[in-house]
Amino acid sequence: MSGGDIIKGNTGDWEIIIGLEVHAQVTSKSKLFSGSSTEFGSEPNSQVSLVDAALPGMLPVINEYCVEQAVRTGLGINADINPRSAFDRKNYFYPDLPQGYQISQFKEPIVGKGKVVVDLKNGGTREVNIERIHLEQDAGKSLHDQSPDSTFIDLNRSGVALMEIVSEPDMRSAEEAAEFMKKLRTILRYLGSCDGDMEKGSMRCDANVSVRRPGELMGTRCEIKNLNSIRNIINAINYEARRQVEVIEGGSLIDQETRLFDADKGTTRTMRSKEDAHDYRYFPDPDLYPLVITATFVEKIRKTLPELPDAKKERYMNKMGLSAYDANVLVADKSSAEYFEEVAEKHEPKMAANWITAELFGRLNKSGKIIDECPVSSKKLIGLLNLIKDNTISGKIAKDVLDIMFDTGKDAEIIVEENGLTQVTDTSEIEGVIDAVLAENAEKVAQYRSGKEALFGFFMGQIMKASKGKANPAIVNQMLKKKLSS
Amino acid sequence: MSELNKLTLHEARNGLKNKDFSAVDLTKSYIQACEKYKKLNAFITETHEIALKQARESDKVLSGKGRPGLLEGIPIGIKDLFCTKGTLTTAASKMLGNFIPPYESTVTANLFARGAVMIGKTSMDEFAMGSANITSHYGNVINPWKRSGDNKDLVPGGSSGGSASAVSAFMCAGALGSDTGGSIRQPCAFTGIVGMKPTYGRCSRWGMVAYASSLDQAGVMARSVQDSAIMLESIAGFDEKDSTSANIPVPHWEKEIKTDVKGLRIGIPREYNVKSLPEDIKALWEKGTMWLKDAGAEIVEISLPNTEYALPTYYIIAPAEASSNLARYDGVRYGHRTTNDIASIDDMYEKTRAEGFGAEVKTRIMMGTYVLSHGYYDAYYKKAQKVRRLIAEDFRKVFEKVDAILTPTTPIAPFPIGERTDDPVSMYINDLLVVPASLAGLPAMSVPAGLNSEGLPLGLQIIGNAFDEQTVFNIGSAIEEAADFKATPEGF
Numbered sequence: 001m002s003g004g005d006i007i008k009g010n011t012g013d014w015e016i017i018i019g020l021e022v023h024a025q026v027t028s029k030s031k032l033f034s035g036s037s038t039e040f041g042s043e044p045n046s047q048v049s050l051v052d053a054a055l056p057g058m059l060p061v062i063n064e065y066c067v068e069q070a071v072r073t074g075l076g077i078n079a080d081i082n083p084r085s086a087f088d089r090k091n092y093f094y095p096d097l098p099q100g101y102q103i104s105q106f107k108e109p110i111v112g113k114g115k116v117v118v119d120l121k122n123g124g125t126r127e128v129n130i131e132r133i134h135l136e137q138d139a140g141k142s143l144h145d146q147s148p149d150s151t152f153i154d155l156n157r158s159g160v161a162l163m164e165i166v167s168e169p170d171m172r173s174a175e176e177a178a179e180f181m182k183k184l185r186t187i188l189r190y191l192g193s194c195d196g197d198m199e200k201g202s203m204r205c206d207a208n209v210s211v212r213r214p215g216e217l218m219g220t221r222c223e224i225k226n227l228n229s230i231r232n233i234i235n236a237i238n239y240e241a242r243r244q245v246e247v248i249e250g251g252s253l254i255d256q257e258t259r260l261f262d263a264d265k266g267t268t269r270t271m272r273s274k275e276d277a278h279d280y281r282y283f284p285d286p287d288l289y290p291l292v293i294t295a296t297f298v299e300k301i302r303k304t305l306p307e308l309p310d311a312k313k314e315r316y317m318n319k320m321g322l323s324a325y326d327a328n329v330l331v332a333d334k335s336s337a338e339y340f341e342e343v344a345e346k347h348e349p350k351m352a353a354n355w356i357t358a359e360l361f362g363r364l365n366k367s368g369k370i371i372d373e374c375p376v377s378s379k380k381l382i383g384l385l386n387l388i389k390d391n392t393i394s395g396k397i398a399k400d401v402l403d404i405m406f407d408t409g410k411d412a413e414i415i416v417e418e419n420g421l422t423q424v425t426d427t428s429e430i431e432g433v434i435d436a437v438l439a440e441n442a443e444k445v446a447q448y449r450s451g452k453e454a455l456f457g458f459f460m461g462q463i464m465k466a467s468k469g470k471a472n473p474a475i476v477n478q479m480l481k482k483k484l485s486s
Numbered sequence: 487m488s489e490l491n492k493l494t495l496h497e498a499r500n501g502l503k504n505k506d507f508s509a510v511d512l513t514k515s516y517i518q519a520c521e522k523y524k525k526l527n528a529f530i531t532e533t534h535e536i537a538l539k540q541a542r543e544s545d546k547v548l549s550g551k552g553r554p555g556l557l558e559g560i561p562i563g564i565k566d567l568f569c570t571k572g573t574l575t576t577a578a579s580k581m582l583g584n585f586i587p588p589y590e591s592t593v594t595a596n597l598f599a600r601g602a603v604m605i606g607k608t609s610m611d612e613f614a615m616g617s618a619n620i621t622s623h624y625g626n627v628i629n630p631w632k633r634s635g636d637n638k639d640l641v642p643g644g645s646s647g648g649s650a651s652a653v654s655a656f657m658c659a660g661a662l663g664s665d666t667g668g669s670i671r672q673p674c675a676f677t678g679i680v681g682m683k684p685t686y687g688r689c690s691r692w693g694m695v696a697y698a699s700s701l702d703q704a705g706v707m708a709r710s711v712q713d714s715a716i717m718l719e720s721i722a723g724f725d726e727k728d729s730t731s732a733n734i735p736v737p738h739w740e741k742e743i744k745t746d747v748k749g750l751r752i753g754i755p756r757e758y759n760v761k762s763l764p765e766d767i768k769a770l771w772e773k774g775t776m777w778l779k780d781a782g783a784e785i786v787e788i789s790l791p792n793t794e795y796a797l798p799t800y801y802i803i804a805p806a807e808a809s810s811n812l813a814r815y816d817g818v819r820y821g822h823r824t825t826n827d828i829a830s831i832d833d834m835y836e837k838t839r840a841e842g843f844g845a846e847v848k849t850r851i852m853m854g855t856y857v858l859s860h861g862y863y864d865a866y867y868k869k870a871q872k873v874r875r876l877i878a879e880d881f882r883k884v885f886e887k888v889d890a891i892l893t894p895t896t897p898i899a900p901f902p903i904g905e906r907t908d909d910p911v912s913m914y915i916n917d918l919l920v921v922p923a924s925l926a927g928l929p930a931m932s933v934p935a936g937l938n939s940e941g942l943p944l945g946l947q948i949i950g951n952a953f954d955e956q957t958v959f960n961i962g963s964a965i966e967e968a969a970d971f972k973a974t975p976e977g978f
Binding site: 050053054055056057058059060061062089091093095098099100101151153279281282283286287288289 | 567568569575577582585587588589591691692693694695696698699700726727728729730806807809810812813814816818819820831832835855858859860863867
């Protein structure tokens with residue numbers, strides 16, 4: 001456990017306490033209770049069924065696929081799957097909520113307690129407990145900027161399945177909250193139950209933030225609604241925690257309230273106070289019988305679970321000898337891990353990891369690409385490493401070849417051939433170069449022989465340069481040693 | 487060809503089959519009756535042109551071009567809470583005064599698939615909330631029956647009062663109704679016809695304007711038990727679009743009807759003998775019991791100890807669900823929206839709903855909102871749910887000992903329009919004896935069994951075990967035969 005952030009107030013230290021409610025859109029082609037499509041970016045109101053628009057007499061029918069995904073997610077965080085769960089109606093009026101209620105799970109969620117292990121920047125970990133996951137419908141969208149005097153409603157999102165993943169207040173800094181969000185996103189992507197795309201709104205969260213004197217009782221919390229990027233999560237929490245410290249140190253009390261984050265100003269403001277809090281009048285939805293999940297159903301899903309990041313990391317470190325850093329970097333993204341494993345099948349894992357995390361990721365970062373857009377496929381990287389292994393090229397040349405591969409997408413072998421980069425292993429040819437270099441630097445040779453052995457590197461460099469990097473360094477090394485000691 | 491409308495449904499069906507008359511003839515006869523008895527105000531929307539078109543189609547089928555359906559060419563009235571594609575569906579509310587559904591409810595789709603002809607959309611209490619059909623936005627429905635020697639207009643009962651009046655006055659061969667807490671059985675008793683509410687889950691609720699989802703059930707109203715069996719067979723069945731619909735096959739009730747009740751055990755629940763039960767109703771109940779006993783049934787005195795809590799339980803659960811079900815009528819997407827100036831979205835909601843809903847609907851929305859509110863939920867809604875389970879349990883235990891239960895349908899006879907309006911409870915008492923079966927989701931029928939001293943029809947109720955509609959039809963037939971109830975409202 002790391003200590004988390006401490007805010008230095010005027011009157012002493014303050015600890016930040018954070019819990020998140022993450023809304024993750026279930027990767028499903030159709031909505032939670034209707035057959036309409038969930039495709040992103042379609043014409044407004046083009047994906048709205050009679051059920052989504054809440055016409056009279058319309059009834060919800062549960063989408064079994066969404067139930068499966070919630071169970072899958074529960075299993076992915078080692079959570080209890082509740083054999084019986086129930087849907088409730090959360091009643092409130094809003095123009096983009098056609099039914100006048102949201103179908104959610106209030107008292108009996110589908111998934112119970114679970115756990116997510118978060119890797120911290122300092123190398124440590126923090127266990128964040130998950131209180132529950134429940135299924136619920138998303139609302140539509142109110143568009144206030146389409147007309148000066150009217151609000152427009154788009155119901156495409158109305159009824160889309162969300163998983164609400166509720167954490168315990170186990171995080172102690174904004175960065176931890178951000179890392180938790182990232183880790184959760186990784187797990188969801190591994191599971192395939194949510195695409196984790198925050199830009200498209202597939203994943204967003206509400207943050208419950210409070211401050212307290214270290215070790216004391218929890219303070220009054222405020223809920224910041226609808227944070228839709230990692231940066232906003234960090235900024236909103238940091239601002240809110242400082243605000244709370246200022247309020248308390250100024251002699252006032254924190255009002256339990258719901259707040260909104262203004263990303264432009266970097267501040268939070270009151271959305272509604274506790275007095276204005278809705279009475280949602282939750283009650284069991286009489287249109288839906290309780291959801292019964294059998295052990296067989298759960299086991300069937302369990303069998304299809306992929307290896308998850310924590311297990312993968314463990315295996316990379318213990319079985320493949322990777323460093324914790326490399327393992328973390330590789331498992332953080334399912335595609336990176338897959339890429340790595342393909343390369344590691346043909347080459348020594350540590351070498352593969354090195355080339356991927358240092359060389360490939362460096363180039364990807366520079367060009368702003370993600371692994372799925374990488375112009376060098378795993379097969380092509382294997383080809384490049386083959387050339388190093390069989391001494392066709394040196395590691396140094398290989399880096400140049402990788403640059404060309406990155407730009408052109410060509411195979412390493414072709415690049416090496418086209419540019420005549422094949423490593424020289426012919427000893428007579430190498431001997432000629434060595435002799436020439438030594439002859440040119442007779443003075444330094446004398447110094448070396450009189451004890452300045454550090455000059456060895458200088459000779460190596462000169463020889464490699466003279467061979468345009470093509471001489472096999474191991475052979476050069478060996479022959480040079482021989483020549484200098486003779 | 488006169489008076490074809492006086493035939494029972496199965497008589498009409500035979501006539502069509504034997505080509506004694508055409509479906510168009512039959513339909514015209516009903517259209518004439520509708521024109522003649524407009525004063526009863528039984529219909530919100532008459533669909534005579536659609537009816538004639540459907541009748542012509544049926545005639546083609548009946549002349550050998552296709553296989554006639556169970557209801558081929560039979561004119562049926564449809565309670566205006568079943569969504570009918572392209573035809574105004576109001577639920578008798580101003581709120582839906584302009585609502586033309588782009589879809590067909592499962593129940594009416596089934597009906598039309600069996601060849602039925604839609605004569606019109608019948609009036610009802612607004613959103614099915616009422617027991618006298620005096621809460622419709624489209625005016626009161628009048629019962630065709632009158633007290634002997636008294637010309638006062640009487641209520642037809644509710645909420646399916648339009649369907650009841652229409653069937654009773656021969657304006658259709660049968661009608662669809664819906665029963666949440668007696669809304670089929672009570673008006674059928676008040677108008678001297680047969681009404682059948684099947685087991686909850688037997689008919690799909692898809693496309694039926696919701697009042698209280700856990701109680702709402704479509705059913706049928708007709709002039710004979712056999713007719714009601716034909717109709718129920720036509721509309722029942724599993725529907726994957728309704729998660730509460732039961733995935734079990736629909737029996738051939740009509741074919742299987744047996745009037746022989748020998749050996750059946752009939753329960754007479756002590757708690758239904760309420761103090762306020764009038765002597766004539768009590769006498770009819772005893773008579774009904776004797777008929778069944780004489781026919782060889784075994785009469786068993788039973789106890790349903792939680793009966794007295796049924797009405798208050800119903801008036802918590804039904805309004806609670808209604809307050810949520812009716813939230814969608816907000817003026818945003820369809821239906822009424824205020825044309826008055828509005829200052830905010832909340833103002834729009836308030837004005838729209840204040841204008842669109844009638845007083846009884848508002849009362850129930852407020853009651854329902856209250857019982858679900860924070861701090862009251864446990865005391866009202868949760869407790870009511872517990873009591874509801876106890877009531878269902880009472881029935882479950884009793885059905886280990888009996889095959890069906892016999893009771894009066896109503897504790898009162900039809901009363902003049904305007905009476906029982908001062909105190910809502912005096913109106914709610916109408917449903918005292920019909921509500922328990924609704925809470926337990928059990929099939930129940932009202933059969934006309936006699937007239938009271940004022941010449942008004944009275945009904946007996948048969949409650950069956952879950953999904954055992956057949957026994958209810960059988961006992962209903964036995965009573966029908968024994969009662970030999972032939973009375974019709976004077977002048978119709």
